[in-house]
Amino acid sequence: MAGDRAKPCELDQEKYDADDNVKIICLGDSAVGKSKLMERFLMDGFQPQQLSTYALTLYKHTATVDGKTVLVDFWDTAGQERFQSMHASYYHKAHACIMVFDVQRKITYKHLSTWYTELREFRPEIPCIVVANKIDADIKMTQKSFSFARKFSLPLYFVSAADGTNVVKLFSDAIRLAVSYKQNSRDFMDEVLQELENISLEQEEEDMLHKERRGRAESPSPS
Ligand SMILES: Nc1nc2c(ncn2[C@@H]2O[C@H](COP(=O)(O)OP(=O)(O)OP(=O)(O)O)[C@@H](O)[C@H]2O)c(=O)[nH]1
Numbered sequence: 001m002a003g004d005r006a007k008p009c010e011l012d013q014e015k016y017d018a019d020d021n022v023k024i025i026c027l028g029d030s031a032v033g034k035s036k037l038m039e040r041f042l043m044d045g046f047q048p049q050q051l052s053t054y055a056l057t058l059y060k061h062t063a064t065v066d067g068k069t070v071l072v073d074f075w076d077t078a079g080q081e082r083f084q085s086m087h088a089s090y091y092h093k094a095h096a097c098i099m100v101f102d103v104q105r106k107i108t109y110k111h112l113s114t115w116y117t118e119l120r121e122f123r124p125e126i127p128c129i130v131v132a133n134k135i136d137a138d139i140k141m142t143q144k145s146f147s148f149a150r151k152f153s154l155p156l157y158f159v160s161a162a163d164g165t166n167v168v169k170l171f172s173d174a175i176r177l178a179v180s181y182k183q184n185s186r187d188f189m190d191e192v193l194q195e196l197e198n199i200s201l202e203q204e205e206e207d208m209l210h211k212e213r214r215g216r217a218e219s220p221s222p223s
């Protein structure tokens with residue numbers, strides 16, 4: 001779907017036409033393949049060199065969900081920040097989370113619980129997908145049952161950024177979940193209520209102005 005690929009310079013008109021805008025964050029230890037997964041999905045490519053994400057990378061992407069244009073912000077950051085804990089703004093208003101571990105390094109699987117605890121502190125309700133990456137390196141791992149996902153009733157995807165297995169499915173499902181969360185969550189209701197409040201405040205202001213003007217018109221002018 002060429003139309004769904006990242007187009008950094010052409011977003012303005014699409015932004016204007018878009019029905020929705022969602023934020024998806026990526027969590028997981030350093031070198032589990034977070035950036036490579038995004039690269040694979042957004043650029044349909046894979047450069048094997050190891051380059052740890054330095055600060056924050058934000059990828060803008062346009063997708064179509066049920067015939068509607070959706071703007072997606074993918075947030076990617078360095079996994080080593082786990083030891084200092086992620087800045088709150090990383091989680092702020094996120095609509096879905098992709099949480100990655102490396103099937104070749106057990107420790108990255110063990111650390112999922114720390115990532116998950118932090119995620120839930122900031123975003124108690126958002127959909128979260130657990131991702132077992134690098135299955136190209138050890139296909140037997142797809143036979144293993146990873147109890148972490150089951151324990152928290154989270155979907156588990158076996159993927160490979162290197163050969164592309166399940167990558168499009170993972171991201172398409174994450175976008176779908178993010179959109180549905182945004183439409184149905186309390187966050188959304190809060191936004192609607194805030195909007196209604198703003199409208200009624202504007203109405204009140206208008207009424208006051210109207211009354212003031214009428215009062216001035218009715219009171220006899222000093223002669
Ligand atoms: N075999 C294999 N290697 C992978 C795969 N995905 C990533 N890698 C390799 O794993 C290394 C780390 O990948 P990154 O995407 O940079 O990892 P990251 O999670 O973004 O790491 P930080 O930015 O440090 O948090 C790179 O050398 C990649 O080539 C995969 O699916 N299969």
Ligand SMILES: [Mg+2]
Nearest residue numbers: 034035052053
């Ligand atoms: Mg990275």
